[in-house]
Amino acid sequence: MLNVRNLTVSYGRHVALDGVSIEVTDHEMVAILGANGAGKSSLLNAIGGRVRIGSGTMDYHGLDLTKCSPHELVENGIALVPEGRGIFPGLSVAENLLLGANPKRARAKVDQLQEEVFALFPKLAERRTQIAGTMSGGEQQMVAIGRALMSSPDLLLLDEPSLGLAPIVVQEVFAALKGIRDKGLTIVIVEQNARATLALADRAYLIESGRIIGSGKAEDLKNDPQVVRAFLGGAVS
Amino acid sequence: MFVTILILGLVLGGTYALLALGLTLQYGIARIMNLAYGELTLAAAFILVALMQGFGISPLLTVALIGPVGYVVGSLLYTVMMKPLVARSSGGKLDVDSILATFGLLFLIQGALLMVFGPNFTSISYLDKGVTIFGVTVALNRLIALGICVVVGGALVIALATTRWGLALRAVAQTPTSAPLVGLDVNKVARQGFALGTALAATAGATVAMYQTFSASGGVVFTMKALVIVIMGGVGNVGGALAAGLLLGLVETFVATAIDPGLTLAATFAIFLLVLLFRPQGLFGKA
Numbered sequence: 169m170l171n172v173r174n175l176t177v178s179y180g181r182h183v184a185l186d187g188v189s190i191e192v193t194d195h196e197m198v199a200i201l202g203a204n205g206a207g208k209s210s211l212l213n214a215i216g217g218r219v220r221i222g223s224g225t226m227d228y229h230g231l232d233l234t235k236c237s238p239h240e241l242v243e244n245g246i247a248l249v250p251e252g253r254g255i256f257p258g259l260s261v262a263e264n265l266l267l268g269a270n271p272k273r274a275r276a277k278v279d280q281l282q283e284e285v286f287a288l289f290p291k292l293a294e295r296r297t298q299i300a301g302t303m304s305g306g307e308q309q310m311v312a313i314g315r316a317l318m319s320s321p322d323l324l325l326l327d328e329p330s331l332g333l334a335p336i337v338v339q340e341v342f343a344a345l346k347g348i349r350d351k352g353l354t355i356v357i358v359e360q361n362a363r364a365t366l367a368l369a370d371r372a373y374l375i376e377s378g379r380i381i382g383s384g385k386a387e388d389l390k391n392d393p394q395v396v397r398a399f400l401g402g403a404v405s
Numbered sequence: 406m407f408v409t410i411l412i413l414g415l416v417l418g419g420t421y422a423l424l425a426l427g428l429t430l431q432y433g434i435a436r437i438m439n440l441a442y443g444e445l446t447l448a449a450a451f452i453l454v455a456l457m458q459g460f461g462i463s464p465l466l467t468v469a470l471i472g473p474v475g476y477v478v479g480s481l482l483y484t485v486m487m488k489p490l491v492a493r494s495s496g497g498k499l500d501v502d503s504i505l506a507t508f509g510l511l512f513l514i515q516g517a518l519l520m521v522f523g524p525n526f527t528s529i530s531y532l533d534k535g536v537t538i539f540g541v542t543v544a545l546n547r548l549i550a551l552g553i554c555v556v557v558g559g560a561l562v563i564a565l566a567t568t569r570w571g572l573a574l575r576a577v578a579q580t581p582t583s584a585p586l587v588g589l590d591v592n593k594v595a596r597q598g599f600a601l602g603t604a605l606a607a608t609a610g611a612t613v614a615m616y617q618t619f620s621a622s623g624g625v626v627f628t629m630k631a632l633v634i635v636i637m638g639g640v641g642n643v644g645g646a647l648a649a650g651l652l653l654g655l656v657e658t659f660v661a662t663a664i665d666p667g668l669t670l671a672a673t674f675a676i677f678l679l680v681l682l683f684r685p686q687g688l689f690g691k692a
Binding site for chain 1: 586
């Protein structure tokens with residue numbers, strides 16, 4: 169169980185998150201939906217230890233996330249795929265994946281994890297010797313997600329995995345996310361592509377100007393006229 | 406004469422390559438341009454001489470132990486002196502801060518060396534007998550020094566290329582911002598990189614003492630040469646540093662033997678200028 173309470177994050181005088189609370193149960197896929205600048209990424213980066221939080225609590229299975237540095241989170245089963253992917257562009261696909269298995273919890277089962285990742289993204293198996301930075305955006309996103317899975321996480325945080333990708337590649341990424349969800353991982357996903365995300369997620373939180381303005385089951389939200397108008401209107405399916 | 410230049414050049418080049426390898430690890434991984442690098446090299450050279458002359462300890466034993474000692478010293482140096490700079494740095498500030506801080510450290514170590522060992526040139530006579538190899542007589546100590554450089558440098562290059570530990574060092578060197586995502590503590594890896602660089606400086610220094618004459622004020626020449634080689638090889642390119650180090654050793658030996666010993670430094674910097682002008686990415690770097 170991931171439990172975030174009254175989280176506040178500010179950049180200088182700009183308040184990005186203002187008293188945000190979310191709860192994510194194990195094996196659940198939860199989407200954070202909102203417009204650009206609403207605070208989605210700030211929320212994910214706060215959980216991932218990448219931005220300094222002002223106040224509030226974050227707890228994951230008794231682990232106080234406010235006291236964890238980013239590299240400790242991975243050891244505790246929390247893997248972040250940040251916006252912009254954060255891969256190692258100068259290293260090969262295989263090296264990126266191997267680095268993903270750097271946390272102690274993953275080292276003993278590198279081969280098994282790699283097989284699972286290759287089953288999910290067959291393209292990575294074909295391209296394992298390619299330098300990651302020379303791949304297309306979609307392929308780099310697969311490297312980023314694959315690398316996160318190599319750490320044998322219980323909780324996967326995904327920040328805009330479809331951002332900047334061609335529609336056909338977006339479909340590929342979402343198909344892979346479905347596979348990951350079906351494995352039973354707990355997933356928190358931040359996305360602008362609300363329609364595709366709601367089709368996969370169990371629940372969603374709606375965020376606006378740094379505040380949670382609504383939440384509910386994905387199925388209900390999909391059919392909520394207000395949500396449709398605000399988040400699904402222009403979204404690419 | 407050609408074979409003589411080749412062998413003597415490789416001996417000198419082996420030491421240079423090891424020196425450059427250490428400097429490039431420190432700059433590449435820890436982002437610290439260590440201007441006191443040559444002084445750390447000299448300190449190791451003086452320690453080898455002092456242990457031999459004062460306690461009769463075999464230079465070979467010192468060479469074997471000076472690397473681990475250098476690692477510990479480097480680790481302490483990073484923790485005490487560099488970490489505060491890293492902690493408050495952002496953007497390109499660490500470059501300037503570390504250059505100024507290690508510039509100060511240079512004079513601190515140099516002063517200590519001058520006080521303890523004096524300003525005179527020092528050398529030892531150890532395994533100074535000639536060995537004939539390919540028809541050329543070379544002092545045994547030089548061959549041993551070359552062997553040490555080949556083994557240590559080679560082992561390190563292989564370890565960096567093939568082990569998990571080497572992969573972690575390369576990952577932090579190339580993309581430190583992504584390292585925490587795979588559970589790497591950038592500070593810890595940076596400390597290891599700096600310590601490893603110091604270990605190489607110390608090992609190279611010990612090999613210098615085995616066959617060269619040196620003095621307490623000559624550290625800056627080692628730093629400069631290591632820097633020249635790093636830039637020639639391409640910054641962050643470990644294989645390039647090794648190749649460029651051997652090349653510089655060969656060129657210097659050729660100039661000293663065939664033209665004039667007084668011109669070796671001039672030749673070094675002539676090459677340096679040519680590289681900076683025409684191949685700023687290094688001889689082995691990508692354009």
